Amino acid sequence: MQSPTTRPGRTGQPPRLSRDAIVVAAQRVLDEEGAERLSMRRLARELSSTPMALYRHVLDKDELLMLLLDANIQRIDPSVRPEHPRDRLVSGVGALCDVLEGCPWGVEVAASDKFVSAALMRIVEAVVEALADCGVPPSDVVYAYRVIWAYLVGERVARGGSEPSEGRRRGLEAVIDGLLGQGADRIL
Amino acid sequence: MQSPTTRPGRTGQPPRLSRDAIVVAAQRVLDEEGAERLSMRRLARELSSTPMALYRHVLDKDELLMLLLDANIQRIDPSVRPEHPRDRLVSGVGALCDVLEGCPWGVEVAASDKFVSAALMRIVEAVVEALADCGVPPSDVVYAYRVIWAYLVGERVARGGSEPSEGRRRGLEAVIDGLLGQGADRIL
């Protein structure tokens, strides 16, 4: 059994950086200096490395941002899962909104499908499932999801860095109820 | 009577640039090369001038973007004004959404209140008035406006440069009806 760091038949320097280390450092820069300061150059400095060293572990800045978004979505507590599907919608979308609070670029990352976040896909699936459970007909589920996503994105983008706003949850409920009201068979 | 270009008691070069000329050139760059190419340097090149010449006529890039947004909002046809307040909401917000299609930065410009667009203010007032006419209680008008604005922004931001989407209007109607349904006294 060989240690993976000293495999024979492999030459060259052992890696000093890793995807994980880069994502962790990026989170640190994000927390301490904000998203607008998170550049490849700043990140390299944080790791006492050079900008180009990062490109051995990450395809480009977009992939890095996706990885960081993914890591933040993974932190959503999956044990919070209300019984009623409408509440599941509200809590799931609310959790996603909280994540986007700290990852403003997530909106663009999700819009361009250059890279996809597996963790985000899981949330999307849960929301879509909850919509179906609310009685939204299958032909309208994608449409309904898009409207909800638009509200979520807009709520985040529209108020730049203000307080989370008391009306956010109420607004989300208005959007959801508006959508559920469009189908004839309103559960609720 | 003096020509304004040759007033006595005034020295120095006559201006070759003007706010208007800059905004017009900016619109040309926007149309021909897209918003992401609209930089102070690119704009100076378009005007056969230098980046710093622009700063004699415009405070900074943010003000320029506000002026360009304002000019685009002014182009909204004010004669389109449906009788029913709910239709006025849908058409007003829809028109604004069309403008933001071509001025993606408008979202940020509006969010930061560093500069304000008078034309945007007029639209906001019209929407607020229509909300009141729909029976939204005064205490909720601002909240309702915010939810609509969030949907509008999100709809724009979420799909980057895709087709305008058949479901946009329907989504907007769902949001509006959800809001109107939250008050007890639904007109419609």
Place this chain on the structure above:
DNA sequence: ACCTGAACACCGTTCAAGT
């Protein structure tokens, strides 16, 4: 009064070289 040119402090990324 208006414009220019050089400079500052940044970006993401490519390319060629070093160990």
Place this chain on the structure above:
DNA sequence: ACCTGAACACCGTTCAAGT
């Protein structure tokens, strides 16, 4: 295999100087 340093093609903006 992994990392470095210089370079390219950009940003917005300040500052000092030119006419």
